[in-house]
Amino acid sequence: MFNPFYFCKNLILKVYNSISAFHSLTKTVITLGTFDGVHVGHQSIIEKLKACSFGCNYESVVLTFFPHPRMVLQQDVSIQLLNTIDEKALLLDRFGVDNLIVHPFDEAFSNLSAEEFVRQILVDKLNVYKIIIGYDHRFGKNRTADINDLVLFGKKYGFEVEQIGAHEIDEIAISSTKIRSALSDGNITLANQFLGYAYFISGEVIEGKKIGRTIGFPTANIQISEDYKLLPKKGVYVVAAKIKSTLFFGMMNIGTNPTVGINEQSIEVHFFDFNSDIYKERLEISILEYVRGEQKFESLELLQQQLEKDKVFSLEFIRSNESNFI
Template sequence: MKIFNSIQDFKTTSGTIVTLGTFDGVHIGHRKIIERLVQNTDENTESLVLTFFPHPRMVLQGDSEIKLLNTIDEKAFLLEENGLDNLVIHPFDKAFSRLTAEEFVKNILVDIFNIKKIIIGHDHRFGRNRTANIDDLIVFGKEYNFEVEQISPQEIDEVSVSSTKIRNSLLDGNIQLANDYLGYDYFLTGTIVKGKQLGRTIGFPTANLSIKENYKLIPLNGVYVVSSIINDKKVYGMMNIGFNPTVNGQHQTIEIHFFDFDGDLYDKGIKVSILNRIRSEQKFESVEKLKEQLALDKTTSLEFIKNKK
């Protein structure tokens, strides 16, 4: 898959089959659209997704609090897995939002993308102030010689409802429901950094995950069963998201204790897949009581892993 960091960077000698949107999560609903996109290509055309960053709500509504299911890199990884040829990530700004519908169609879809077909939701609106709709797009298609294929209301409902359910499920700690809607295990990617190293003193050394993208949605605080690929091998573990109240922690941390692994992960990038939630974060009366609970958590995690295999 080729990645382009702006519309102007895109170059092709083929025609394109295009869809556009945020595609946050690249979940089961999105995948149906991507599958249709890829199936529509032939020897003369390539599939293309146009997406934007920052999220339009961040720019137009000043919504810096919005949390997304994927970072840009995670989204690219998932789209490539689904067979996409081209991903264009355009920097969204107010100037772009002021393009008229015809400017967007003529200057971008036709002149740059060499569009042959667009696959889009029946309720999609575009152009300055979002005034143009699917009927306008069909008119433009006839004028500029490209097809318009509508995604049915039923499919759009599936896409939007599952996105909402995924976010709500993660914020509620219902990781298994979120994973069902995603079609894969929700994951976090980041770098392992040094922490207070308390876990090491009580027999549960942890890797502290630092995520640089502050817009990434972090699930509800608590203890989770997780897995990662380390040195080409799947390693299971348990992860705590929270404030470490037993030792009066002041900041939210993400700490993973890997089973059957002993090695240096500092400064290494890692992907952590979240499989199940065990319990809420608790404050224990002593570090010894915390240690006892962690032993129970490990037993619970290993039982879940055994049944999952």
């Protein structure tokens, strides 16, 4: 089974920060899109990409854009995404893609005509042999071209086009919506089912208020620098992370610490059987199960008592699901 905790720090995947930075002496098999979440629907497309590129000994390429087009064209700064760019690279590497191009999306790029995009980008820059694309994909200035135009361009410029069918595209859209909804509701089990792996957050361990250690629950405070990263519902979760090549389990609180009156949102993880200095370490925290919602307690003593109950619940969950973490 795919173990979500064993991400490779030294990526085999090659990541490029613009289309112009990419060069390939061989032909390429390409798919493009936001691939937010890289969930089970996206993974089926990636399998098609890999099968085709492997079969003809060509390079596989995922082309995506950042900022998200809606951030640029609709000025939607409130958009929340399932993955940061680094997280997306970790996932695509784990799923065996050769190359990821993260191209800056701006007004100039959006103004390319459909044929300019095909000729200048797909053909001249990416050396395309085949593109795998959704039946409803629209491209070019004002999104005027569709899959039929792309097929015609393929005949003109000598590349193949494989359509991803309506049913598969609809499943992808439904999955993305359900994942976001499930995370907002704290339904981690459902979210992870649609993702095909444990939802995770990435961030640096920073100095905190150190209140947890006074009640026997020292925590690692995680700072996420990307404000567009979607966080699950406030509350307590069972989590896991690989620290210095060892897998540790723990419980995480996302919230504002109402019991101590801090009122600033924080992400704090208490790892079981762990006592090392990890300040400034960057961790991927995999979220395994929802424990309870955020609560305000009348005293630190009552908070400590609840944390002991949370720990019992967490350890029982880990023990019951141990076979999934091999």
